[in-house]
Amino acid sequence: MIFRRSLAQRPAQAAPGDAGGRFLFAAGRIPALDGLRGLAALSVFVFHAWLYTLAVPNVAHASGLGDYLLRELRLGLVLFFVLSGFVLYRPWARAGKRGSAPPRLGRYLRSRAARVLPAYYVALSAAILLLWGLNGSPGVRLPPLESLPLFLVFGQNLSGATVMTLDPPMWTLAIEVAFYVALPLLGWLALRLGRSGGRRFVVPAVLMLIGLAWNIWVAARGLPLPYSKSLPAMLPYFAAGMVAAVALEQWRPSAAGAKRLAAAGLALVVGHVGLRVATSAGWLAVPALGWMRDLPAAAGFAAIIAAAASRPARGVLRARPVVALGTVSYGFYLWQVPLLVWARGYGLLPLDPLLAVVVVLPVALVVATLSWMLVERPVQAAARSMRGVLIFTHIRLSLASYVRRMDTNEKDTMLGRFRGRRSFTAAAAAVIAAMGITGAAVAKTGGNSSTPAKATTTQQSSPTAPDAETPDANEPADANDPADKAGANEPADKADANEAPDANEPADNGKESANKAPDSDGPGGHADEPANPNANTQN
Numbered sequence: 227m228i229f230r231r232s233l234a235q236r237p238a239q240a241a242p243g244d245a246g247g248r249f250l251f252a253a254g255r256i257p258a259l260d261g262l263r264g265l266a267a268l269s270v271f272v273f274h275a276w277l278y279t280l281a282v283p284n285v286a287h288a289s290g291l292g293d294y295l296l297r298e299l300r301l302g303l304v305l306f307f308v309l310s311g312f313v314l315y316r317p318w319a320r321a322g323k324r325g326s327a328p329p330r331l332g333r334y335l336r337s338r339a340a341r342v343l344p345a346y347y348v349a350l351s352a353a354i355l356l357l358w359g360l361n362g363s364p365g366v367r368l369p370p371l372e373s374l375p376l377f378l379v380f381g382q383n384l385s386g387a388t389v390m391t392l393d394p395p396m397w398t399l400a401i402e403v404a405f406y407v408a409l410p411l412l413g414w415l416a417l418r419l420g421r422s423g424g425r426r427f428v429v430p431a432v433l434m435l436i437g438l439a440w441n442i443w444v445a446a447r448g449l450p451l452p453y454s455k456s457l458p459a460m461l462p463y464f465a466a467g468m469v470a471a472v473a474l475e476q477w478r479p480s481a482a483g484a485k486r487l488a489a490a491g492l493a494l495v496v497g498h499v500g501l502r503v504a505t506s507a508g509w510l511a512v513p514a515l516g517w518m519r520d521l522p523a524a525a526g527f528a529a530i531i532a533a534a535a536s537r538p539a540r541g542v543l544r545a546r547p548v549v550a551l552g553t554v555s556y557g558f559y560l561w562q563v564p565l566l567v568w569a570r571g572y573g574l575l576p577l578d579p580l581l582a583v584v585v586v587l588p589v590a591l592v593v594a595t596l597s598w599m600l601v602e603r604p605v606q607a608a609a610r611s612m613r614g615v616l617i618f619t620h621i622r623l624s625l626a627s628y629v630r631r632m633d634t635n636e637k638d639t640m641l642g643r644f645r646g647r648r649s650f651t652a653a654a655a656a657v658i659a660a661m662g663i664t665g666a667a668v669a670k671t672g673g674n675s676s677t678p679a680k681a682t683t684t685q686q687s688s689p690t691a692p693d694a695e696t697p698d699a700n701e702p703a704d705a706n707d708p709a710d711k712a713g714a715n716e717p718a719d720k721a722d723a724n725e726a727p728d729a730n731e732p733a734d735n736g737k738e739s740a741n742k743a744p745d746s747d748g749p750g751g752h753a754d755e756p757a758n759p760n761a762n763t764q765n
Contacts, residue, residue, distance in 0.1 A: 260552030261543030269302035311467025318413030340609035363571035437461030494526030557597030
């Protein structure tokens with residue numbers, strides 16, 4: 227059998243180098259997942275190196291088998307999203323299986339904020355400084371100056387004037403942050419459903435169906451890019467990771483079963499790539515790809531993640547350079563496109579993908595390592611320290627003080643709605659409403675604000691997910707955050723995945739005119755996911 231029942235708690239694997247205190251190998255992380263994160267980050271980087279060395283940086287201009295294969299490296303973003311779903315939902319899956327306490331909300335929020343915000347704001351500031359004077363350079367797509375505040379609140383995906391602009395992979399971080407906010411309520415709903423085996427799959431299954439329904443609607447109506455760069459559009463990828471988390475708590479694969487599971491997952495990913503290439507080349511017509519997007523690959527990644535997390539790391543996933551790259555993948559994801567575009571703007575980027583990798587990869591690795599050492603790691607350590615706890619406690623107490631000043635009867639009435647039999651219904655309604663907020667906001671802003679940002683070439687491109695980038699899942703979504711050892715690893719948000727996170731993590735595409743900057747950053751659209759080889763690079 228591929229799986230056998232596992233009732234005993236399995237100890238987390240220690241990352242290589244922990245004993246020696248190596249800064250790139252943090253305690254509490256699963257090396258195999260860091261290895262996957264490193265591979266996802268590298269695939270997204272090579273994708274971007276190919277994209278930004280095209281005469282016109284636009285995935286729609288791919289031609290030939292080589293281009294079609296390189297374009298599919300954007301799937302690293304889908305991997306970031308799946309990693310985020312797996313790592314972040316796993317503590318709730320474990321609590322549902324074992325009856326243990328779920329993650330504490332305050333700790334969870336501190337962890338997510340410390341993981342995502344500091345590095346994001348540093349990279350955002352750097353992108354503005356590096357690229358604002360390069361308007362007109364190939365691959366540079368700047369948002370209107372008055373729209374920059376949207377980036378501060380992760381709202382860039384809500385407007386056609388800002389989505390996939392400035393640092394395109396950051397679109398995946400807006401998705402990751404929305405998922406982070408919704409996750410505690412989703413986990414609470416899952417626990418309310420009970421501990422029986424089948425019920426634990428209900429929440430991920432419902433999210434999968436919501437995401438598929440959303441994408442069918444978007445594809446059928448030909449809606450603009452902000453609709454496909456939204457949380458509902460990416461839900462199937464997160465849900466795939468969540469299903470893997472629940473399954474791994476329910477069953478543990480044997481050594482042979484883990485190998486077969488990983489092989490089956492790899493076959494799904496390779497098959498999906500082959501199908502995409504065949505449709506791009508005109509050999510096949512598969513209309514369902516317009517709404518399925520990269521779900522088959524996401525299912526394959528989920529199987530690979532489950533197999534990798536269940537056994538000690540082996541082979542390439544244990545290689546120290548790959549694990550180290552996974553550790554710094556969030557910063558690597560955030561900085562890679564600004565560095566590539568900046569180098570091209572000043573004539574420093576060879577217009578050959580391989581040479582571009584040779585020139586920019588070392589610089590991107592140095593910058594990502596500095597981001598980890600000087601920004602990400604210190605802030606995360608502070609968030610776990612007493613000082614971090616005091617800061618967040620002060621904020622929480624301030625909010626509690628405000629609530630206490632409310633009229634007592636009114637407060638009781640509000641709280642009463644979440645008591646007894648009504649609690650589950652009310653919470654379910656809240657989740658559905660939260661999922662609809664993105665759609666409502668897009669309807670108000672996305673469709674009417676699709677004024678192309680000052681695009682200088684035909685267009686440009688996440689992890690955490692697709693300009694074609696990670697987590698950041700483009701984070702890389704933050705699947706590596708050891709905030710909850712139960713989850714062990716969070717994709718660089720990014721979170722983790724980024725391209726991201728958003729290669730975090732960690733996806734996809736939409737209709738693009740010849741005047742748009744290449745959309746290749748993230749699971750959901752444009753350069754990432756060419757749904758229609760004719761004119762559409764988004765799903």
